[in-house]
Amino acid sequence: MAVLSVGVVLLVVFGVLGAAVPVPxxxxxxxxxxxxxxxxxxxxxxxxxxxxxxxxxxxxxxxxxxxxxxxxxxxxxxxxxxxxxxxxxxxxxxxxxxxxxxxxxxxxxxxxxxxxxxxxxxxxxxxGHPVKVVVRGLSEDSPAEGRLQEGDAVETLDGRPTPDLATLDAVLRSIPGGTTVSVGYTRLGEPGTATVTTRSAADAEQTDGPADAEEREGSLLGVLVREQPAAPYxxxxxxxxxxxxxxxxxxxxxxxxxxxxxxxxxxxxxxxxxxxxxxxxxxxxxxxxxxxxxxxxxxxxxxxxxxxxxxxxxxxxxxxxxxxxxxxxxxxxxxxxxxxxxxxxxxx
The missing domain is CATH 3.30.230.10 (Ribosomal Protein S5; domain 2)
Known part of the structure; x- marks a missing residue:
């Protein structure tokens, strides 16, 4: 009887521990x-x-x-x-x-x-929608705030076509910071134009293109961009x-x-x-x-x-x-x- 009682107690103890002790x-x-x-x-x-x-x-x-x-x-x-x-x-x-x-x-x-x-x-x-440079967001205090928005396809910069990220980056490098530029875009299938005063790449965190800010010259638009198919919706x-x-x-x-x-x-x-x-x-x-x-x-x-x-x-x-x-x-x-x-x- 004593052995049985000890066994029951041990079972109860192990049951309580099993219910309470966490395992990884x-x-x-x-x-x-x-x-x-x-x-x-x-x-x-x-x-x-x-x-x-x-x-x-x-x-x-x-x-x-x-x-x-x-x-x-x-x-x-x-x-x-x-x-x-x-x-x-x-x-x-x-x-x-x-x-x-x-x-x-x-x-x-x-x-x-x-x-x-x-x-x-x-x-x-x-x-079958064509691949373009599309805005995915704006940086903090972006100079493009209220002018460009998520989903816009950037078609031109100061009249120069920007069909891909590398071209957009090259055009921005050639423009001094603080320059007022014309950005041609398409939004929901409709063309538009925005006027943006760029930031200096030397003074702002890089958000356009693949290069790091400290390696850049020229301007920034203050937008996050990616290449993706662009639809009229x-x-x-x-x-x-x-x-x-x-x-x-x-x-x-x-x-x-x-x-x-x-x-x-x-x-x-x-x-x-x-x-x-x-x-x-x-x-x-x-x-x-x-x-x-x-x-x-x-x-x-x-x-x-x-x-x-x-x-x-x-x-x-x-x-x-x-x-x-x-x-x-x-x-x-x-x-x-x-x-x-x-x-x-x-x-x-």
Whole structure:
């Protein structure tokens, strides 16, 4: 009886410790899904200014992975290891050493915003819009404030064409700081002209072109610029509380469905994941099996899988979900074309 009592006490002690003592693991679970053609709290995820959005009936849904706070208890970790809808992973794979959780979330959010830019560039390139020098923002106390704005395509500077960043940089270097210049631009398809008094490159932090400020001569416009396809309309993406670059593919497809000439889904519910580059290459992501669960839960008929994630996806087959292997945007569009035609898309 005494031995039994001691055993019970030890079990209770270990149970209490297991429930309270943290271990260096976190739990990943299927996260929320977002139909890129739809809305969040009454606001469209993808808004278009300068033209009407296409009417759509299907869904192009991006999938996410939810992550627990750092430091699961031992009991929680063990429970997660036996749950097929939970992935227990080392803490440092989600929260890198030397970073706080907030810093990690901030970095992931920045990665998402970068993927937005790549998605827009890939979609507009697919639609055949020409690449131009486009304003992505203004520097602090910019001399172009109120004259140029995000999305403007810079066409000329003092009458000289600026078709790319290198040319814009060369023209600015040839103009002394403090010079009043004429900037020809296109905004939502309409031409315009702005008069800007430049800053001296020697006195201001560099924001135009690839060179460092201390290596520059001449002028600055006080704008952040990039080369990207420029359309006669503006696309804006608004998804809060999502981090990482893995939404890129589905955002690209969402833009194409809303402003292109083809109904991509044919009314079907399509989910997927994958990073994307401005030139349309689709890259691998983490948590593919958890994202497949999320896709199945919303009744997706097709799930777009980055080619490099196919082995992991096949490791947890879900019979109710058709998987399509995609290595680039063209392959994703082909998979959707196959779906609309009643054909089986190229599988993993």
């Amino acid at each position: 693991y976190v739990a990943q679970v299927p996260g929320p899904t977002f139909n890129t053609l739809g809305e969040i709290d009454g606001e469209p995820i993808i808004s278009v200014e300068g033209r009407e959005r296409n009417e759509t009936e299907g869904e192009l849904t991006l999938t996410t992975v939810g992550v627990s706070r750092a430091g699961l208890s031992l009991v929680e970790a063990v429970q997660g290891w036996f749950d097929r809808e939970v992935s227990v992973v080392p803490e440092e794979t989600v929260y890198p050493p030397g970073r706080t959780e907030q810093q990690t979330r901030d970095a992931n959010r920045q990665a998402f915003l970068t993927s937005e830019e790549a998605a827009e560039a890939a979609a507009l390139a697919e639609l 503006d696309v804006d993406i608004a998804v809060e509380d999502v981090g990482g670059p893995s939404a890129g593919l589905m955002l690209t497809l969402g833009i194409l469905d809303l402003v292109g000439d083809t109904d991509l889904t044919g009314g079907a519910t399509v989910a997927g994941t994958g990073t994307i580059t401005a030139t349309g290459e689709v890259g691998p992501i983490g948590g593919i099996q958890l994202k497949m669960i999320a896709a199945e839960e919303i009744g997706a008929e097709l799930f777009l899988v980055p080619a490099d994630n196919c082995a992991d996806a096949l490791g947890a087959p879900r019979p109710g979900l058709t998987l399509a292997r995609v290595a680039n945007l063209d392959e994703a569009l082909t998979a959707l074309e196959d779906l609309r035609a009643g054909r089986t898309p190229r599988p993993c």
